[in-house]
Amino acid sequence: MYNIVIIGAGVIGLSIAKAIGERTNDSVLIVEKEDSYGRGISSRNSEVIHSGIYYEPDSLKASYCKRGRELIYDFCSTNHVWMNKCGKLIVAKTHQIEDLEVLNENAKINGIRDVRIIDKKEIQHLEQNVDADLALYVGCAGIVSAHGLMTAFFKHSQTNDHDYLFKSRVVGAKQLSEGYELEIENANGEIEQVSCDWVINASGLESDLVAQMLGENFPSLKYSKGCYFKLGSKWRNVFKHLIYPLPDKALGSLGIHLTLDETQSVKLG
Ligand SMILES: Cc1cc2nc3c(=O)[nH]c(=O)nc-3n(C[C@H](O)[C@H](O)[C@H](O)COP(=O)(O)OP(=O)(O)OC[C@H]3O[C@@H](n4cnc5c(N)ncnc54)[C@H](O)[C@@H]3O)c2cc1C
The missing domain is CATH 3.30.9.10 (D-Amino Acid Oxidase, subunit A, domain 2)
Structure with missing residues (x-):
């Protein structure tokens, strides 16, 4: 039983883990289907720290970009x-x-x-x-350095005793009267159940599928390679x-x- 499960150890999942560790003593599990963190989009991009000049005024993207x-x-x-x-x-x-x-x-x-x-x-x-x-x-x-940034986030999260499950994919989710029960498939194809109060969906290209499992409405993804x-x-x-x-x-x-x-x-x- 965890307070929080984060699905996905890309830059988003890792930065959320870091932020939670700074603010709370909540128990946190990060589940990642690949063999380490940062194997998805977060290590396949231009590594640019954007200014925010392109975004619509008053949009969340504009304000988050500037503050971020x-x-x-x-x-x-x-x-x-x-x-x-x-x-x-x-x-x-x-x-x-x-x-x-x-x-x-x-x-x-x-x-x-x-x-x-x-x-x-x-x-x-x-x-x-x-x-x-x-x-x-x-x-x-x-x-x-996107990888340097993720490594620093990962280390912060580890100092807060967060648990990591690599080579493990979330394949199902059930909403309980309080919290969630997740089905996690490991590298041997075995399924394990983990329950938690909160789930954070940071699963990048699969975030729509994970949202569906959690019974959430989600905008359809627009892919860019x-x-x-x-x-x-x-x-x-x-x-x-x-x-x-x-x-x-x-x-x-x-x-x-x-x-x-x-x-x-x-x-x-
Ligand atoms: C070509 C390109 C260039 C870009 N350039 C920039 C740039 O210069 N600057 C910038 O700020 N942004 C840039 N971006 C955007 C940026 O890369 C992404 O916004 C960011 O990496 C998204 O991070 P993430 O953690 O959400 O996704 P990811 O890094 O993909 O992490 C999601 C993780 O979830 C895991 N996962 C998925 N499903 C499951 C599951 N069911 N169970 C367990 N784990 C799961 C995946 O394996 C993955 O590791 C670019 C994007 C692209 C495509």
Whole structure:
């Protein structure tokens, strides 16, 4: 019997575990179907600490992004997680100025500082190898080692005596008069029952299925797959900022962008 079971040990499940550990002495079990934490989307992304300039004003996404960014930078500094507040350039041609201005205005409404439109000369000063007429400079965007961040969250959770069940999949759930009973399948195909007061669904790509098991209504998922290409070592240390195009409205994506990692290697994707 646990107070709380968290389903999924990605960055969301781990950060929730950390937050619970800081606030309560509740007993916590984290159930993860893979053999370790961070094997899902959380280790297959651009590792960008977003600024929040894209999101609709007054939306939860806008406010969480802004607050979350500040918390991540603070957490990384105090916990020695690699990050780089390198800033980002959203590059454009002259005829795209209106789209840049819309983003710039949205950034202001969302209260994001250190954002401005810069001209070709300033772009060249910041990034010699970028050929663009205009750019939106976003100073507060950065990058983080996603795995480093998850490892730090995991360690915090462990110091609070949270239990982890890896190679274990939640396959069923029953709501009791008080709390839940979960069916958990281990690597040998055996099913174990665990009861708890609260269930936290942090199961990423399976969150809709888990929600169904729990009898909850859930919006349908919209899948997006990312493909990344690492450039050869001669490109190392060539770029200092994240470089993005204007968002691709037709695809609903941020567009193919350039990111850097801990070794200053360049990824496109
Ligand atoms: C291409 C791409 C690029 C992105 N770039 C960025 C970026 O630059 N910056 C940013 O902030 N965000 C980015 N994101 C979004 C970010 O990666 C996700 O929001 C985040 O990783 C989601 O974390 P999660 O913990 O919810 O999911 P996951 O990391 O997938 O964790 C869910 C876990 O639940 C487990 N699980 C699922 N079902 C069960 C079950 N039944 N029982 C037990 N365990 C289960 C899975 O194995 C998995 O480990 C990007 C996303 C994509 C797709």
